[in-house]
Amino acid sequence: MIVVKPKLFEEIRSMLQGHERILIVGCDGCAGIYETGGLRQAEILKQRLELAQEIKGDRKISVRALTVLRQCDDDVVANSLREAVGEADAILSLGCGVGVQTIADAFEDKPVFPGNNTEFVGMMDRSQEKLFERCHACGDCILDQFGGICPITRCAKGLLNGPCGGQVKGKCEVGRYTNDCAWVLIWKRLKQRGKLDQFTKFRPFRTRQHSPKELKLAITVSKG
Amino acid sequence: MLNVEPYSDLMREIKSGRFVFTGELEPERTTDLSEIIESAKDLKGHVVACNVTDGPQACAYMSSLAASYILQKETGIEMVYQLVCRDRNIIALFADLLGAGALGIKNILALTGDHSAVGDMPDAKPVFDLDSAQLTYMIHKMVDEGVNPYGKPINKPPKFHVGVAANPNADPLEPEIFKVRRKVEAGAEFIQTQAVFDIEAAKRFIEETKRFNIPVLVGIFPMKNYRIADFFNKNVPGVSVPTELLKKLEKVEGIADKNLRKEKCDEVNLDFFIGFIKELRKTPAVGCHIMAVGYERLTPKLVQAVR
Numbered sequence: 096m097i098v099v100k101p102k103l104f105e106e107i108r109s110m111l112q113g114h115e116r117i118l119i120v121g122c123d124g125c126a127g128i129y130e131t132g133g134l135r136q137a138e139i140l141k142q143r144l145e146l147a148q149e150i151k152g153d154r155k156i157s158v159r160a161l162t163v164l165r166q167c168d169d170d171v172v173a174n175s176l177r178e179a180v181g182e183a184d185a186i187l188s189l190g191c192g193v194g195v196q197t198i199a200d201a202f203e204d205k206p207v208f209p210g211n212n213t214e215f216v217g218m219m220d221r222s223q224e225k226l227f228e229r230c231h232a233c234g235d236c237i238l239d240q241f242g243g244i245c246p247i248t249r250c251a252k253g254l255l256n257g258p259c260g261g262q263v264k265g266k267c268e269v270g271r272y273t274n275d276c277a278w279v280l281i282w283k284r285l286k287q288r289g290k291l292d293q294f295t296k297f298r299p300f301r302t303r304q305h306s307p308k309e310l311k312l313a314i315t316v317s318k319g
Numbered sequence: 320m321l322n323v324e325p326y327s328d329l330m331r332e333i334k335s336g337r338f339v340f341t342g343e344l345e346p347e348r349t350t351d352l353s354e355i356i357e358s359a360k361d362l363k364g365h366v367v368a369c370n371v372t373d374g375p376q377a378c379a380y381m382s383s384l385a386a387s388y389i390l391q392k393e394t395g396i397e398m399v400y401q402l403v404c405r406d407r408n409i410i411a412l413f414a415d416l417l418g419a420g421a422l423g424i425k426n427i428l429a430l431t432g433d434h435s436a437v438g439d440m441p442d443a444k445p446v447f448d449l450d451s452a453q454l455t456y457m458i459h460k461m462v463d464e465g466v467n468p469y470g471k472p473i474n475k476p477p478k479f480h481v482g483v484a485a486n487p488n489a490d491p492l493e494p495e496i497f498k499v500r501r502k503v504e505a506g507a508e509f510i511q512t513q514a515v516f517d518i519e520a521a522k523r524f525i526e527e528t529k530r531f532n533i534p535v536l537v538g539i540f541p542m543k544n545y546r547i548a549d550f551f552n553k554n555v556p557g558v559s560v561p562t563e564l565l566k567k568l569e570k571v572e573g574i575a576d577k578n579l580r581k582e583k584c585d586e587v588n589l590d591f592f593i594g595f596i597k598e599l600r601k602t603p604a605v606g607c608h609i610m611a612v613g614y615e616r617l618t619p620k621l622v623q624a625v626r
Contacts, residue, residue, distance in 0.1 A: 251434055252405075252445065256452035256501050258494050259431045260486045260513060263557040269436045282494040294494070297501040300409065300453045300468070 096125035096218075097191045098226045099132050099211035104143060107187065110208045114185035115154060117144065119210070120176065120198065121162035122190035129219070129226065132189030132211050134162035140189070140210065159183070166194025173201045180205060234304050240293055242284030249277035255298040258282075326478040327425035328397045329368040332606075333509060333534045339606025340622050341399065341511065341536060342366040342615070344390060346381035352389055358615040359394045365622040366609065370399040370428060370511070374406065376554070377438025384415055388422040399482065399511075400424045403432025408448040409457070413467060416458065420477025428482045428511060429454040452498070452505045455481050459506025481506060486513040487524030487537070488557045496527045503531045511608040514540035514551075516561050518598045525602045534605040539595060541588045541621070543614035545572040564591055588617055589624060596625045 111117055119137040126132025137160035144158050159182075163175040166188060180186065180202050188195040192213040199207040215228035231248045238245055247253045251261075251269035257278030261268035265279040285294045325331045332339045342362045344355050362369060371390060373383035387400040400419050407415065419427065431451040435443040449457065457468050458481040465476035483502045489495035499510065510533055515521045521537045528535060542548040542560070545568040552560040567587045574580040596607055611617050 251436070252431065252447040252450070254431065254447065254450045256450045256498065258489075258498065259450075260484065260489075261434060261437075261556050262489070264490050268556050269434045278494060279491065282491070282497070286493075291497070295497045295500055297452055297456070297504045299456060300449055 096128065096216070097193070098129060098214045098217040098228075099126045099189075099191050100214050101131060101136065101189075101211055102209070104140075104147075107140070107208075107210055108144070108147060111144070111185055111187065114206075115156050116182055116184045117156060117158045117187060118176075118179055118183035118185070119158060119160040119187045120166065120189065120194075121160070122166040122188075122194050123162055124165035124167065124190070124194075126190050126194075126211065127162065132191075134160070137162060137189055140187075166190035166197055169197055169201055172197050176201070234308055235301060240296075241281045242288060242290070242293075244277055244281045244284060246277050246281060249275075249280070254278065255301065325480070327368070327480050329399065329426050330480045330508070332367040338600055338625075339536060340366045340618075341606065341608045342369040342396075342618055343372065343608070343610040343612055344369050344386070344398075345372045345375060345612045346383065346386035348378070348380055350381065352381070352386060352393075355386075356390065356393045358613075359390060359396060361615045362618050363394060363396055365619045366396070368397040368399050368426060369394075370401055370608070372612075373401040373403045373430070374432065374438070377405065377433040377435050377440075377443075379438070379440055379443075384419055384422070384424075387419070387424055391423065397425055399426040399428050401428045401430055402454065403430045404447050404449045404451065404454055405432030405435060405445055406443075408446055409468065412449065412454060413457065413461075416461060416477060416479075417473070420475075420479070425479060426482065427458055427479045428484065429458060429507070430484055451483055452501045455483055455502055455507050456505035463506070480508050482509040482511055483507040484513060485510050485524070485528070485535075486557060487515050487520045488513060488517070490557065492523070492527070496524075499528050499533075500531055503533050507533060509534045509536065509605075511536045512538045514538045514555070514558055514610055516540075516558070516564070516595075518595055521595075521599060521604070522602055525604050529603060535603075536606040536608040537599055537604050538608045538610055539592055541592055541609065541611040541614055541617045542568060543611075543617075544584060545569045547613075585617055585620065589620060592621055593624050596621070600625070 119140055121134045121137035122132055141158040141160040148156050164171050186198055186205055186207045187210045188198055189210045195207055195209045216230040216232055217226045217228045219226055233247050250257055251267055258276050262276035265276050266272035267274045267276045282294055285291055325334055344359055371383045371387040374380055383401050387398040391398040429451050435445040460466055461476055462479055465473050485499050486495055515537055525535055548560050548565055548568045571583045609618050
């Protein structure tokens with residue numbers, strides 16, 4: 096899923112300076128599931144903004160918090176927010192960067208601000224209580240060749256012919272030897288599977304898609 | 320590439336069967352190479368070629384291409400132009416290689432490069448459009464087929480010999496050996512290794528890479544003083560300076576008289592590395608890459624002692 100991380104409260108306050116009727120929009124998708132940008136986080140942020148305004152004696156603001164099913168669907172956004180957006184003079188999205196842009200496109204006359212930083216496409220490791228980056232969405236999946244470990248994402252240099260000289264005892268110099276060297280992980284996994292021939296293969300450079308990617312929907316959607 | 324008449328002094332020396340010595344020079348954050356030119360002159364006649372580093376430890380220093388050209392011209396020693404993939408995409412790498420050909424560069428050391436995160440401009444965007452194996456492959460195509468990576472012909476293709484790096488200290492070693500294999504497959508013609516202090520590690524590496532039939536120059540790192548030894552020990556990934564050697568250098572540091580201190584420091588280094596090189600000469604290694612950066616005065620003494 097897409098992993099988002101809340102911006103610092105002071106940064107959010109500063110972005111919203113001069114706005115009086117603020118609509119905070121959570122997302123029940125990735126941000127809601129990981130509890131970094133769902134309804135609960137929207138409500139907490141509403142309370143903090145109101146409290147800060149009271150303490151600092153700023154101009155009176157009104158804040159409304161709600162959530163939508165997913166911010167990455169233009170119909171869902173337009174239909175769920177139409178009424179609430181009408182009253183607001185600023186929208187704060189707690190979705191990912193896609194959510195912010197979907198709302199901004201749906202309501203072109205309203206300023207939309209990001210309440211979160213979009214970090215990465217990741218997986219949840221419940222035992223460590225951590226989220227880990229796992230995919231760069233490169234558009235050319237090669238995981239079959241690397242024992243299911245992505246060198247594009249998990250090697251700091253994104254090398255196709257690793258490991259480099261920056262690995263020590265299976266750890267990467269980037270991050271001061273706290274992160275695993277993806278190439279040592281790949282070597283171990285392929286070795287375990289008896290597939291070292293895949294490891295030793297020289298890989299030429301990849302082709303890249305430079306323009307923003309688009310895809311035709313595989314399903315028919317009802318126009319709402 | 321090994322079947323053609325060598326383009327460079329370095330490759331000629333490797334093919335001659337004589338034990339080869341190469342040196343290393345490091346242009347820094349300056350526009351002035353006069354000091355390096357002076358110290359490089361000490362190396363003439365003792366090393367066949369000198370590497371010129373390209374932003375080592377991801378620090379933004381003078382362009383290695385400009386420095387390679389100037390140093391080669393001013394000292395008469397052939398340079399090995401080190402080229403890293405960290406700062407340039409494939410277009411820039413290709414363009415710099417054509418430039419290097421025009422400037423009379425004969426040897427390239429194709430490197431991936433330290434990550435920008437560990438350098439003196441840690442927010443720089445790391446490029447890594449290619450890695451060292453892919454860069455090697457591109458150079459091989461330029462030289463041997465006279466084409467760019469997309470098959471477009473080059474008017475008067477450059478004549479380079481392309482070398483690569485490897486780390487005999489790597490732990491685990493096996494993936495490193497496999498990486499060497501890929502680089503050989505991509506067209507690498509010689510290896511200059513990361514600094515090694517443990518002769519057994521050097522022997523193991525040479526043994527493991529023997530089957531690839533590629534000449535290996537084992538890297539050594541003589542240390543001008545204890546401070547440099549300590550820094551190297553703490554900051555260079557995967558290489559440790561033997562404790563006993565560190566202690567000896569620390570002891571030398573305590574000598575008050577400057578000349579005596581220099582003399583003793585040279586003694587400590589010579590004592591260690593003469594023994595190391597003598598052992599190395601018993602192996603199939605074709606030579607030794609002496610990374611005595613800022614400590615050029617040691618190289619002639621060392622080379623003379625083991626010739």
